[in-house]
Amino acid sequence: MRLNRILLLITSVLVLVAVSVLADQNQEQKPIHAVASDQQGEGRPVGTDPLAGLPNDIPEDELASVEKEKFTFQTEVSRLMHLIINSLYKTREIFLRELISNASDALDKIRFLSLTDPEAIAANPGLEITIAADPEKKTLVITDSGIGMTRQQLKDNLGTIAKSGTSEFLAKMESGKSDITQIGQFGVGFYSVFLVADRVTVASKSNDDPDQYIWMSTAVDDFTIAKDPRGNTLKRGTQITLHLKPDAYRFLQEKNLKELVHKYSQFITFPIMVWSGQEEEVPVQEQETLLNDDLVEESIDDDINKSDKKKKTEKRMVYGWHHINVQKPIWMRDPKDITDKDHKEFFKSLTREPTDPLAWTHFKGEGEIEFRTLLYVPSVVNDVFYQNVQKDQSNHPIKLFVKRVFISDEVDLLPKWLSFLKGIVDADDMPLNVSRETLQKHRSLRIITRHLVKKALDMFTSLSENDPKAFAKFLGQYGTILKYGAIEDQPYRKKITSLLRFATSSNTEPFSSSLDDYIDRAKADQKSIYFMTGSNIAEIEQSPFIESLLARGYEILYFTDPIDESFVDKIPGYNGKQFVNIAKGDLTFGDDELEADRDLEIKFRPLTDWLVDTLHESIEKAVISQRLTTSPFAIVAPKSGLSGHAQRVLDAQGVNHKNPNMEYILESMRMQKKTLEINPNHPVIATLLDYVEEDNVTNEMINLIQLMYETTAIRSGYPLKDMTQFAGRVEGLIRKAVGVSILEEAKIKVKKAADKTEEERKADQELKKTNIVYEDENDVDHDEL
Incomplete structure (x- = not known):
């Protein structure tokens, strides 16, 4: 059994290297005179015909006669599409980003399967994404050679939406408070196609299904699925054909398509090819051959005549597949060659977040295991982070690659308190199990984690030294999380604590003083770090507790974060001085x-x-x-009791039903x-x-x-x-x-409300028979969406 595992491991690594080489080859720019792939035009040569490389469409007569099965959309899908179709957004272009991202995920899946099963990509070894516009038919076609979908998967994946986040997304959309650039974060990116298209056809072929199927919808209430009458043209993968709305015809222009790919998807790891033309000097003889497809007879002339003929060229538009995302993965480049703009664009491509990151670090780890890493700090903490921490779940913020092959985004490479970071890790070697879900908890992962934590803390330190304003913004978003990290992660406790900043009685600006600053300003023989907690600085400044210390010239830290008291309970001192809560216990000075x-x-x-x-x-x-x-x-x-601020925080949290014993202890402390x-x-x-x-x-x-x-x-x-x-x-x-007697009462002069009339009672009875929650001229019946 052990020998079999070793052999399987060796096989996996060998396949991994082979696929990595294939991936690197795919990243090379293809020449303009390439031959179109089979699924894009049956291997026809490219040339001056702008339509030569376009996919074969399904003839209308064949489509009408094919046997189809009709299905009704899930209610949430109907609501979503209703909102998309009937709402106006400035960022309609993000549909292309969503489709490319989905295509990239499909390619990642098939490439991962090929690590242990090389036959998985045998039907179509080329891993790429192609985009072609047909100005005549007003269609846009996006094709990938990824894992594809079976008939059942077409029905499940495109007819329903996963519940996670959908209700929240729809609520924000319906309230008009959501920016549709966030659509990808809710797992509903495919439906953004209906921002620009009134009819969509999806053809897909999976290794798990002998036939190729098509999914069709006009974004009303239903969709149809049928066996593709063209046969297995894709061999493997998915092809999405968008029949564009008249106001979306600008997406048929080559220039616009290239700009959008570069804007949103230039750092996708797979080649993205756009069918387009460019002006070239073409020999007349060769051009005629391309146009007429006839055999040109070669006359027997002298060398001078031959030379003259070769010089006869003219400018013509030549069409072919142009590789748009020609840059190799950003993490493989020299950090000195990567601009701030590159980092910001890659971060947005990686996370689908609309804002720039606050900071980033790019480094190469060497030693027992070699790997490259990019870590980014989002400008705003995501609410999902706190939800997952509360539920004791991980955020899985890091995408793990091995030799540029995407392996998983479900590996906990960061401790929970650092999982607000986003980024990638690309290792040169990593022992793998057969399934990505059970990636081995190998020593290599622990080594990588240690490197990541150290580099993350170094990044925060660098930000504090080089850009105090940006660091204050960082602490405004992540200060509470760092304190949680100091509580949970003892090995990094002092380093994290040194990064924290507080307002004090000497400088009430938020995040103005570190603990080292406070100690530098301490008085002679001062052995304590005095602090006071409150909801805000104004409340603390009005407290009687600070009077004597300020009169004696002592500086007081102002703690306004609800976690602060828990923080100092776990970290009783810093650099030889003890924290003292001036609102608790005894306080003496000499x-x-x-x-x-x-x-x-x-x-x-x-x-x-x-x-x-x-x-x-x-x-x-x-x-x-x-x-x-x-x-x-x-x-x-008492020293072990609750201060007023701590008691208010606990009262605001309510009863802890999950831990009655803890609630009993807290209630005893309150009393x-x-x-x-x-x-x-x-x-x-x-x-x-x-x-x-x-x-x-x-x-x-x-x-x-x-x-x-x-x-x-x-x-x-x-x-x-x-x-x-x-x-x-x-x-x-x-x-x-x-001078008013305590016994004298207020005189009451109010008019008593009238009883309900019989007509009002009848109206109430009629309303009980309907499903109307309330009546308003702007009321929306969401069941109809």
Whole structure:
């Protein structure tokens, strides 16, 4: 068994090398006088006839007589096509990008199968994409020699849409908030053909089906499938014929087709050939042979006459297959020869995203395994990334190639926290299993992953040093993800942490200071990194917790990201200094102040004891504060408890039904009693002490202390347990100030609503019998789409 596996592995590698050589040969530019491939015109020579290389169309009489089977589109397909046909978009041209991308995927699949089964490409070894326009018939034909589709696959693939992302896509389209350039991200790219065509024919031949079939639709409600009356003209692959709408005839022009291929698909790894003509000096004798297809008799003249005849040429349009994407794969080129524009175009071709990347890195890994890599940072994080992280799923952002042969985009080459990156890895050697889904978890992959993570972090560092504005934009999109990476990936924790940037009390601009910057500005003998959390900077600046530290000249980090407290819990320190949350636990600054606090504790003990008795439902103890300078009170959580900001974040997330035990722990932390800190230098506190010592505390004063505690809770970031009670205390205070009795009620003067009439009841009963959700003149019945 082991010997068989080794033999299979050796066979795979040998086939891989052979196919790689074939792929490199396919990338070479073909001469203009090439012979058209079989599926493009039965091997006819090219020349001055602009229609010579066009595919053979199905005669209308044959099409009418062929036995067809009619099917109805899936509801989502009908809705999608209705929106496409009846909506106006500026980017109709993306239909060609979608079809070329699909063709490239089909070619990738057949090339991968050929690694272990060389017979898979035997019927049609040439792997390429061809595009031909017929100005007379107003058709555009896109052909690939990929894996093809069986009759059943034509029905399944072109009559239904995979559920993933479709509902979201349709909702955005119907609301008018979606740019159709994003269509490829939802797996519905084929239907973009109906942006430009009112009738589409798809012919396809698969190795798994003895016959070639055609799929036809006019984008109404149904489609038909029939055996192709032309027979097996493709041998293998798919040919899509678009009957263009009158307002789309510009896509028949050679210039436009070449520009679109170059714009969207120049970095496709397979040759893209466009049938077009160019003016050439053609010998008259040779040209006549091409035109008349007659045998030219060679007269017996002297050498001078022969020489004169050879010089007789004239300019003629000569037609043939022109290779458009002549550049070799961008990752195989010298990085110094690749421009920023090249990178931006390749990124858009690779990801189908409309915006430029924020940064990229291009490198070659050497050692135990050699590989080339391109990594890109998208300008905006995709919502799917967070959805997959939440579901503990991977994003599979990297396409894996081996010697330019696409292998898989379902291999986890990056840790989850870096899977927002996009790119390719092209290895010179890689052990493969028979199926792409079970690619071996080989040591080579672990080596590649280590290289990728290191180079990604180097790319972020370079961006921070060379373009701070772009780096701030990067952190705005990916800062939270980096903190998640620091929590999850201990080996890279310090490097990731050094990349983070925060607003501080010295510079409130977002992402302005690193932890190294903070430590450089630290005070003498400062052993802590002080931070405060809040929903925003303005909220933190109004907090009583920062008063004493700012008065002492300490700098405070402002944490406004919901993940920040979890981040510092997992990373308690940086470069020898500990993180300290100034809203939690004890806060001390020196032995001299501790001695002074002991004296104050004794002096204010009557007041602190009275406060504990009065507020016993909310606080565990009351102590002298070192945090406060101008505020009378502050409410502090235990060191292991929840700060006000953390509690609000948890409350916003709701109940964790998936983990009841964790929810129980969090609820226990929410219910923890807090510590009330008092400012002994505040006049209100000093006066309260006098009242308590004189035993002169009234019920009204107790009520005011409750109110003061609740306002302090709000300032400290905690939600109130009883908002109604708080509002009542405030109202009571206002009533007393304006001289209104607490017992006096508001006078109610409102008109009671009339009962429903009999006519209204009957109308309601009639509406129950219909499917109308609501009545509006602009209402759309989506079931009809």
